[in-house]
Amino acid sequence: MNDYAIEINDLRAHYASSHGRVDALKGVSLAVGRGEIFGLLGPNGAGKTTLLSCIEGLHAPDTGSVKVCGIEVGQHPMQTKRKMGIQLQRAALIEGLTAVELIEVYAALYDCYPTREQIMTLLTQFQLADQANKRAKQMSGGQQQRLALTIALSTDPEIVLLDEPTEALDPRARRAVWGMIETLKKSGRTILLTTHSMDEAESLCGHVAIMDAGQIVASDTPQQLIAAMDARQVLKATVELPLDQARALPGAGQVRYTGEHLEIETTQPVATLDALNTLAAKHGRIVRDITIRQPNLEDVYLKLTGKALSA
Amino acid sequence: MKRFVLITRSLLLSYVRQPATVFWNLVFPLFLLVIYRLVFGSAIISGVDYITWVVPGVVALNILSFGMIGSSAFMTQMRENGVLRRLQATPAPPVLLFAAYIAVNVVMCLLQTAVMMLFALITFHWTTTLSGLVISLPMILIATIASVALGQCISSLVPRQSVALAVGQLLYFTQMFTTGLVLPFDMLPTWLQNITRFLPAYAIGDLVRSPLIAGNLGADTVRNLTVVALYTLAAGFLATRFFRWEQKV
Numbered sequence: 367m368n369d370y371a372i373e374i375n376d377l378r379a380h381y382a383s384s385h386g387r388v389d390a391l392k393g394v395s396l397a398v399g400r401g402e403i404f405g406l407l408g409p410n411g412a413g414k415t416t417l418l419s420c421i422e423g424l425h426a427p428d429t430g431s432v433k434v435c436g437i438e439v440g441q442h443p444m445q446t447k448r449k450m451g452i453q454l455q456r457a458a459l460i461e462g463l464t465a466v467e468l469i470e471v472y473a474a475l476y477d478c479y480p481t482r483e484q485i486m487t488l489l490t491q492f493q494l495a496d497q498a499n500k501r502a503k504q505m506s507g508g509q510q511q512r513l514a515l516t517i518a519l520s521t522d523p524e525i526v527l528l529d530e531p532t533e534a535l536d537p538r539a540r541r542a543v544w545g546m547i548e549t550l551k552k553s554g555r556t557i558l559l560t561t562h563s564m565d566e567a568e569s570l571c572g573h574v575a576i577m578d579a580g581q582i583v584a585s586d587t588p589q590q591l592i593a594a595m596d597a598r599q600v601l602k603a604t605v606e607l608p609l610d611q612a613r614a615l616p617g618a619g620q621v622r623y624t625g626e627h628l629e630i631e632t633t634q635p636v637a638t639l640d641a642l643n644t645l646a647a648k649h650g651r652i653v654r655d656i657t658i659r660q661p662n663l664e665d666v667y668l669k670l671t672g673k674a675l676s677a
Numbered sequence: 678m679k680r681f682v683l684i685t686r687s688l689l690l691s692y693v694r695q696p697a698t699v700f701w702n703l704v705f706p707l708f709l710l711v712i713y714r715l716v717f718g719s720a721i722i723s724g725v726d727y728i729t730w731v732v733p734g735v736v737a738l739n740i741l742s743f744g745m746i747g748s749s750a751f752m753t754q755m756r757e758n759g760v761l762r763r764l765q766a767t768p769a770p771p772v773l774l775f776a777a778y779i780a781v782n783v784v785m786c787l788l789q790t791a792v793m794m795l796f797a798l799i800t801f802h803w804t805t806t807l808s809g810l811v812i813s814l815p816m817i818l819i820a821t822i823a824s825v826a827l828g829q830c831i832s833s834l835v836p837r838q839s840v841a842l843a844v845g846q847l848l849y850f851t852q853m854f855t856t857g858l859v860l861p862f863d864m865l866p867t868w869l870q871n872i873t874r875f876l877p878a879y880a881i882g883d884l885v886r887s888p889l890i891a892g893n894l895g896a897d898t899v900r901n902l903t904v905v906a907l908y909t910l911a912a913g914f915l916a917t918r919f920f921r922w923e924q925k926v
Binding site: 384422423424443444445447448452454456457458459460461462463467470471472474475476477479501 | 679680683684687688690691692694695755758759760762763764765766767768769770922925
């Protein structure tokens with residue numbers, strides 16, 4: 367049996383937009399192991415959704431290969447679609463149908479016919495049992511997202527593809543969905559999700575591929591990606607200072623403003639902080655809200671691309 | 678078969694649960710019929726009273742309205758909402774999805790035709806012969822297929838639901854008054870008659886009207902069927918050629 371649930375080799379793809387041709391994927395290669403949660407992390411426009419579309423058989427790539435469980439997607443689209451449960455970026459539910467009816471019809475599209483009891487068990491698992499007879503358009507955005515996830519799982523797929531599963535959800539709903547995704551992993555499914563949330567990638571994913579401008583710039587476990595930052599810590603403070611002078615502080619590496627907060631990567635946090643206080647005093651300013659934290663995936667992205675992930 | 682039935686049932690439920698669909702396809706045509714009856718009273722047209730003459734025309738109009746406005750807007754809405762793309766991602770063969778969609782359209786058209794005829798029978802004592810009813814049924818099915826093809830052509834060519842509605846309504850209302858469906862064709866100037874007699878609504882109206890009034894197929898049946906077939910094939914070709922599962926970016 368093939369070790370990889372998904373294998374992608376030198377994938378290139380484009381699409382036509384109102385602004386002309388967009389080269390969305392420029393030679394992407396990756397492999398998703400069976401039973402892992404694999405994250406594609408990158409900002410809007412990085413190519414994450416296009417990559418997912420190629421795996422789902424919705425978008426024909428220009429060159430390269432995509433295999434699901436060892437089967438080439440382009441040659442056997444129906445066979446590969448059967449192995450995957452998917453949640454698109456938008457819930458895309460038929461609004462006039464109830465939760466139960468939606469699960470019935472989408473499962474039928476996969477030639478699966480769950481009983482009413484099985485549907486209610488699934489809805490209960492995703493805290494939607496009280497919404498069973500409610501129409502999709504009467505549900506909140508968070509409920510629709512959870513219902514879309516429920517539908518993706520109604521056919522008991524080996525592989526689950528989630529495109530921005532917690533987009534536009536409040537923190538409570540987001541954590542609820544994270545819990546559901548972790549439960550899926552425990553059941554042995556392979557999960558590939560896209561996200562532009564560093565928190566989501568760090569919390570959920572055993573492996574993360576960072577995407578930017580149609581290419582994968584790094585791929586490893588979150589811990590390894592962060593360790594490659596050369597153990598730089600991040601000093602964060604609220605103070606208004608010229609960036610070029612902040613960059614000249616002892617031990618300082620990457621320096622940027624995130625909103626009103628100054629963030630300085632440093633190998634000598636104590637020395638950098640002392641010098642920062644001195645610099646601030648010279649400009650008649652006070653340094654407030656000081657924190658020193660370990661580097662995260664946002665810092666990794668910034669180092670690799672020169673851009674902020676949340677920009 | 679089970680899968681086909683489930684998909685058809687779901688699409689049908691989704692359709693009838695839209696209040697606007699129920700109003701425009703089931704209630705509004707009855708309202709139109711009442712208005713026409715009030716305006717034209719007991720006028721005699723082509724040797725029959727107005728109600729006997731106009732009911733088949735309103736049946737044909739209703740079918741055209743459903744296909745060119747309702748059905749085209751529904752498909753465009755599903756594309757805009759991402760539902761079509763979601764369906765594309767499933768292993769269900771596209772032909773199964775389209776067959777279910779056509780089945781829903783046929784069921785809806787037959788339902789609204791039955792409601793229209795029952796209303797006319799009860800309210801205005803409209804009658805027709807049994808043979809006329811039987812002969813009109815395949816004509817109504819042909820009209821439905823043609824109307825849906827025209828509607829899907831609109832849906833494939835326009836970018837948004839609002840545009841689909843506008844184009845569908847323009848085509849519908851233009852043909853409503855110029856093809857002899859609710860106003861006698863002879864009232865139109867000759868130059869206009871020479872143009873509009875080649876529109877699909879004219880052919881469909883004649884195909885439905887002849888059996889329901891005379892109890893048999895009219896003298897122009899072959900001509901009308903040819904016109905309808907040509908429009909159906911052309912619209913169907915364009916609908917298929919330009920069909921998109923998702924919105925253009």
